[in-house]
Amino acid sequence: MPNAYRWAGAPAGGGRRGPGRAGRRAWRRRSRRAQVSAVATILGLLLVVTVIANYLSTTLPNTMGQNDLQHELQVENQISELSALVGAIGTTQAVGAEVSEPLTLGSQGAPPFAGPDGASLVPLVTLNNTTGNYPQSTFSFTLSGQTKALASSGSAGFVVRLWNTYAPAADVAFDQGAVVFAEAGGLPIFLVPPSISLSSGVLTVFLPRFSNSISSESGTGASDILLRMVSTAPVTIPSAGIALAAGSNIVITVVSPFAAAWYAYFAQSTLSSYVTCTGPNQVCTALLAAGGLAPLGTVTLTIPVSVVTKLQAVTTTFSTSIA
Numbered sequence: 001m002p003n004a005y006r007w008a009g010a011p012a013g014g015g016r017r018g019p020g021r022a023g024r025r026a027w028r029r030r031s032r033r034a035q036v037s038a039v040a041t042i043l044g045l046l047l048v049v050t051v052i053a054n055y056l057s058t059t060l061p062n063t064m065g066q067n068d069l070q071h072e073l074q075v076e077n078q079i080s081e082l083s084a085l086v087g088a089i090g091t092t093q094a095v096g097a098e099v100s101e102p103l104t105l106g107s108q109g110a111p112p113f114a115g116p117d118g119a120s121l122v123p124l125v126t127l128n129n130t131t132g133n134y135p136q137s138t139f140s141f142t143l144s145g146q147t148k149a150l151a152s153s154g155s156a157g158f159v160v161r162l163w164n165t166y167a168p169a170a171d172v173a174f175d176q177g178a179v180v181f182a183e184a185g186g187l188p189i190f191l192v193p194p195s196i197s198l199s200s201g202v203l204t205v206f207l208p209r210f211s212n213s214i215s216s217e218s219g220t221g222a223s224d225i226l227l228r229m230v231s232t233a234p235v236t237i238p239s240a241g242i243a244l245a246a247g248s249n250i251v252i253t254v255v256s257p258f259a260a261a262w263y264a265y266f267a268q269s270t271l272s273s274y275v276t277c278t279g280p281n282q283v284c285t286a287l288l289a290a291g292g293l294a295p296l297g298t299v300t301l302t303i304p305v306s307v308v309t310k311l312q313a314v315t316t317t318f319s320t321s322i323a
Contacts, residue, residue, distance in 0.1 A: 061166050063110050068117055068167035071107035075119070075160050075172050076191055078103055080179050082225060083192045086208050087177065089229055090316040098228045100323075103160065106220025117165050120218035121322075124157040124173065124257065137176060137255055139205060139313060141237070141305075142248035150233055150315045155210040173258065177208045180258045184288050188261040196252060196301070198270045201309035203250065208316050215322045224323040235313040244305040252301040259283050259297025266301065274303045 082101040089097040109116040137156065140149040159173040171182040172191075179192035195206035211230055217223050237244055244250070254262050259277055263284045266275040277284035279297030 064107075064114050064117075064166040067108045067110070068162070068164040071104065071117070071119075072162055072164070072167070072170060072172070074104055075162065076179070076181065079160065079172055079174050080192050082227075083174060083177060083179050086227060086316075086318070087195055087206060090206055090208055090232070090314055093232045093234055093314065093316075095229050095232055098226065100224050100226045103217075103223045103225055105160070105217065105222065107164075114165075116220045118163050118218065118220040120161045120163070120216065121214070121223065122159055122161060122216050123155055123213040124159055124175065125155045125213050137207065138251075138253045139207060139315065140252075141250045141311065142245040143237075143242060150207075150235070150313065155213045156208070157210075158214045175256055175258055176254065177206060178261075180261050182258060182261075182288055186287060187264065187285075188258040188288065190261050190265055193265055194254075194262070196266075196271075198303065198307070201307065203303065203308045203311050203313075205252065205311075205313040206316075207314075208318060211317050211319050214320045217322060226321045226323055227318040229316055230319050231317045233315045235311065237311040244308065244311065246305065248305050250301075250303045250305060250308060250311065252303075254299045255296055256299070257296055259299050260285060262299040263297070266299065271301055271303065274301050276300050276302070 078101055082099070085099040085101065089099060103121065105119040105121065106116040107118075138149055140147055142148070157173060157175040159171050162170045162172070164170065168183055168185075171180075173180040173182065176194065178190055178194040180188050181191050182188040195204065197204050210227075214225070256262055259279055260283065263275065263277040266272065277297055277299045280295045283295045283297035284299075
């Protein structure tokens with residue numbers, strides 16, 4: 001009977017499978033690989049974004065905050081060193097002597113996400129926008145019934161205003177020989193106190209002045225502050241038969257936008273019994289408002305000669321320049 005038996009080899013309708021089915025399977029495999037690749041890319045991007053976001057929200061502020069504080073400390077040290085150099089040549093009365101000190105205006109940055117924070121160098125005399133005049137400080141005493149005064153002239157300081165982004169903005173000032181740190185919301189304090197002291201009956205006074213206002217600078221670079229002594233006026237009493245008049249007073253007056261620092265310092269020294277402070281808006285004790293500067297205050301020391309066995313006073317004048 002025809003076709004009663006069929007060879008068990010190739011299936012009916014034999015022949016090789018067509019290319020369509022294999023192509024579909026290859027396409028499915030490529031599709032799955034593409035999907036896995038896309039998911040991996042998205043997860044990788046999410047990981048990168050998470051790492052960057054964590055860096056920007058945590059690591060960067062901490063790093064830049066430390067950079068701002070390190071810069072603040074650097075400026076404090078530089079101005080304190082300048083104060084020490086001024087005092088050293090002032091007491092030697094070396095007219096013509098020069099001193100210089102670098103001043104770093106910019107902090108260290110954290111590229112590429114944050115650049116350095118800058119600062120501005122401003123003469124204090126230009127910041128007098130409140131009351132009185134700056135410095136207008138005087139030193140007077142009486143000899144044989146006649147009052148002698150060593151009056152101030154010119155400027156007497158400058159301030160570096162730190163434009164901190166990741167730390168509170170602050171001011172570091174050279175104020176009539178002293179170095180002051182000031183921050184809004186607090187009281188100004190001395191980093192280097194003034195050279196005015198009374199010890200064992202010896203009254204020592206050193207008051208430096210600038211014959212010209214220091215030039216303004218701003219940015220993130222570095223500058224050199226150059227000072228040259230142009231004159232000095234030393235006083236030593238008793239000397240060569242000269243004595244302070246009995247019953248008189250030695251009067252030292254300091255006018256400053258940082259009067260609270262001057263007043264607090266003298267109030268805690270051996271001169272505490274002789275200090276007074278006057279000025280508007282409780283300037284002698286009030287916290288600094290935004291901007292870091294208070295109205296000018298006047299701090300006065302009225303020292304009876306009965307507690308002074310010797311007076312050693314020096315006032316000096318320096319010319320200033322910026323390199």
